[in-house]
Amino acid sequence: MSALPFDGHAIAPETQAFLASTHQLLIGGAWVEGSGELAVTDPATGLELTRVQTGGAAEVDRAVIAARRAFDGPWSRMTVAERTALMHRLARIMEQHATLLTQLDILDNGMPGFIAGLTTANCVEMIDYYAGAIMRIEGTTTAPPRHIATETEALTYTLREPVGVVGQIVPWNVPLSTAILKLAPALAAGCTVILKPSEETPLSVLALGQMVLDAGFPAGVVNIVNGLGAEAGAAIAAHPGIDKVSFTGSTATGRRIVSAALGNLKKVSLELGGKSPVVIMPDADLSLAIPGVAMATFFLQGQNCMAGTRIFAHADIHDELVAGLAAFAGAMTLGHGLDPATMQGPMISDAHTAKVMGYIEGARESGATLVAGGARLDRPGNFVQPTIYTDCRPDMALVREEIFGPVMAVDPGTGATDG
Structure with missing residues (x-):
């Protein structure tokens, strides 16, 4: 691996230590080895920052099993107050490591520092916002008309329930911010998640994964599978154990995800291109x-x-x-x-x-x-x-x-x- 050049600009010791560490996959509450490896480069210099391990269909399958176990087990049994507290704890940990998250998006994506700093702060705010929203998830009860023939009455009500296991495919243009935009509402709703960061910009999402563990989320609630879109992304879109997939990226890839999702009629959310x-x-x-x-x-x-x-x-x-x-x-x-x-x-x-x-x-x-x-x-x-x-x-x-x-x-x- 090349020496780390940053055009003469220093980075924080925490960022330097992160780049020098081993980057694996987060599955079932633990960092595990992947089946491949990718180099991550600094687009401002073209030189290598670090390497990350990657996965494909087999690793996605393991992550789905872990996410389903967490959804059926400890995550669904938590009270709304407990889930709220966990998310607020994650926000405070992100605040403590804001420099790391900001510098990783700068180095990995190339964005100017003023943008990266704003997006990191906004991500903390989003976690806190959705932590509060947990307390406001509620159904409705309506008074239906009586049945004309029998003069009996019925109780009509709605109950909001989590979708289940959610696959989330994150783009490279605003890596941390888009990951939080997908992750925070899913966790607030009571879902478990499999995140796939872009192969171009996985670093801030991997740092976020460790913060999720440090916050004390149950094993399997958040899983991170690095990898290529054609491998890990395609496996997420097609997996029968995933109840919903959320994708941000190109229109062409969005069409392929819709086709792959037909297998088990999973719900799909797409944020595609614009002009x-x-x-x-x-x-x-x-x-x-x-x-x-x-x-x-x-x-x-x-x-x-x-x-x-x-x-x-x-x-x-x-x-x-x-x-x-x-x-x-x-x-x-x-x-x-x-x-x-x-x-x-x-x-x-x-x-x-x-x-x-x-x-x-x-x-x-x-x-x-x-x-x-x-x-x-x-x-x-x-x-x-x-x-x-x-x-x-x-x-x-x-x-x-x-x-x-x-x-x-x-x-x-x-x-x-x-x-």
Whole structure:
């Protein structure tokens, strides 16, 4: 394994110790060996951070057995007050190790530090929120009409019950935050969980796994199976012992998960891609709109399903808006997330960088006008300049498809001064 380079920026001793440790699978309340191994790299430098053990169908099966045992046993017998206390305890442990969680997402994902710090704090808040929500899970009782023929009455009521064993497949773009968004409500509802972090960014989820153990959750309530999507992810989607699967990622993978889930008609929740529009009207305050529109696209390197990448600008303010956006993009600092000055970090991988650059080059070939960026930086890591195109037509891939990168398409619109 290579030495650990962070562009001259120090990391906490706890983070250094975590990277140097062995990373296994969490199944049935214990760290166990996997059947494979993957290297985890720093996308800002391209160099190896650590290695994690991985699993496939066999390890998923073991995790399902452990999760079912916990669901049928100690977890279902806990009172709501006991589950609430456990989740609050987990939140306090996460607070104590906030630097570790933040730095792992920076190193593993490449996100700027100001984003990673905010998401870690938000994750603690989400755990506390759902811990309180446990106390508010309740059914309803309604008074039905009497049966006309017999004049008898009936009791009609609803009771909210946990789904059961839940498989949760986490994306790489906001690893810890998305994991908590899935994990916290599932635990609050009384479910047990099998988490599969992305093979690109498993580290903060693995650190979270140890915190779950330290908080005292019963064995098997939370299981973590690292692995490739085509192996561990596919096994989770198809497993007959899993009652629900929650997936965040690409639309193509979402379709495969729906097909795989048909085997036992498991419930499915999907959060897939998007191509969000931003509309700027002629009375907009451009001093506020320009940074807001720019960051809507370039936030998190554009690797965000909510990124506002289609900009519809009224003709009256189009040219001034574009000039301001180009200036903003040109002034953005690209660098390692550990550098406090960094506004935009790297793409997640070489392969994803190539995909984003393909869209950038394709837009130029399609006749769009490049006004900012448009290049991969000639330096270590996967850095793509914040890029802006104008003269974009609705038929262009730049406008129609999710790029998942820092690429903006501006439409001059058809507005007129008197319109």
